Amino acid sequence: MTGTSSLKDLLTRNLRQSGIYIAFVFIIALFAILTDGVLLSPGNITNIVLQYSYILILAIGMVIVIIGGHIDLSVGSVAALTGAISAVLVIQQGMPWWVGMLAAIATGLLVGAWQGFWVAYVGIPAFIVTLAGMLIFRGLTLQVLGNISLSPFPQEYQQIASGFLNGLLGGQGFDAFTLIIAAIAVVGYAVNSYRTRRRQIEYKQPVESMPLFVAKLLVVAAIVMAFAYQLSRSRGLPIVLILLAFLILTYSAVTKRSVFGRHVYAIGGNLSAAQLSGVKVKKVxxxxxxxxxxxxxxxGIVYSSRSNGAQPAAGGLFELDAIAAAFIGGAAVTGGVGTVVGAMVGGLIMGVMSNGMQLMGIDQSIQAVVRGLVLLLAVAFDVYNKRRASGAR
Structure with missing residues (x-):
């Protein structure tokens, strides 16, 4: 059936994703009130971007792993190991900062190939392989660092996670360059959304009515520009935010439009059907x-840059934060469902909650309880939706 859908139909058809966005707005509003507006101050918004950027980067990869029906418990240890290798080369041996970056990336690729071999070609469940990897790579981190911390990195390396682009175009009390970049992003989002809507209509898929579509674009534009304005009033556009935006756009396109992305969804959704359809499951x-x-x-590079060094205990619980971001953002426990954007929203929910509770002076133990309950409720909601859908059929 073609045509447009009412707001009620739209929310009913996509309750989970809509619920995530509504919850995100509600949590921001709640903590903005509880912190007397400090949460949304220019300096604090900048700090949230800097503090949680590496978790969001991990969440991009984790949601793809989960969509494929797997889990990865080793990412915190891998981030620690890659940061340690970079620190040894740059700080201890005096090599250029970019050599440390390349070595860290090469190490990450080798680690991924190692774990991918055991999962894909040997057939050991990812839970076991990455649990072993968590221990192996944590031990290697201790070996590489000699059980000591290394610091500081040169200024160029620190700029990766702590640098800003500001003052390029001036501005009275704000950074004009940050606002222009945000405006370009909003225009790009609007054009892409309009093209997607046209393709859905061509394929006779239901879409929201034009007034609802325009309203959605206006809300997104208002939020993005307000966010950018607050950044522009602080220190300008964080370099790490540019990196994160590039990764989000790239991996959103990979998951939605590439053959690899479709195969990942197929494997996670129905492994047997994917095999019968000719998907090269092991390779994927x-x-x-x-x-x-x-x-x-x-x-690992971003975190070591942010902390200006490498520590043996770096990356602790990063994997749990990344997994929580993916599940809260709409990924299904059984695989086959999830989006990069959803994982980003899930990660930001956790980040805003943690930051808000820190501003309120809430004890760390209570923060852990609250975050655990949020994750449990998100997964319970997913299970409830699946049961309701099965009952409807």
């Missing part, structure tokens, strides 16, 4: 973990 699974290793190395 192998590259899922190579990609996760790559993104873990990028997160």
């Amino acid at each position: 699974n192998f590259w899922i973990f190579v990609n996760m290793g790559f993104l873990a190395s990028v997160a």
Whole structure:
């Protein structure tokens, strides 16, 4: 059936994703009130971007792993190992900062290939392989660092996670360059959304009515520009935000429009059907973990840059934060469902909650309880939706 859908129909058809966005807005509003507006202050918004960027990078790779029906428990240890290798080369041996980056990325790719081999070609469940990897790579981190911390990195390396682009176009009390980049992003989003809507109509898929479509674009534009304005009033456009935006756009396109992305969804949704359809399951699974290793190395570089050094205990619980971001953002426990954008929203929900509770002075133990309950409720909601859908059929 073609035509447009009402708001009620749209929310009913896509309750889970709509619910995530509504929950995100509600959580921001709640903590903005509870912190007397400090949460949305220019400096704090900048800090949220800097503090949680590496978790969001990990969440991009983790949601692809989960869509494929797997899990990766080793990403925190891999991030620690890649940061340690970079620190040894740059800080201890005095090599250029970019050599440390390349070595970290190469290490991440090798780790991903190692784990992908055991999962894809030997057939060991990813849970076991990455659990072993968590121990192996944590031990290697201790070996590489000699059980000591290394710091500081040169200024160029620190700029990866702590640098800003500002003052390029001036501005009275704000950075004009940041606002222009945000405006370009909004226009690009609007054009892409309009093209997607036209394709859906051509394929006789239901879409929201034009007024609802325009309203959605206006809301997104308002949020993005307000966010950019607050950044522009602080220190300008964070370099790590540009990196994160590039990764989000790239992997959104990969998951939605590439053959690899469709195969990942097929494997996670129905492995037997994917095999019968000619999908090269082993090859796809192998590259899922190579990609996760790559993104873990990028997160390791960002984290070591942010902390201006490498520590033996770095990356602790990063894997749990990344997994939580993917599940809260709409990924299904059984695989085959999830989006990169959803994982980003899930990660931001966790980040805003943590930051808000820190501003309120809530004890770390209570923060852990709240975050655990949010994850449990998100997965319970997914299970409830599946049961309701099965009952309807």
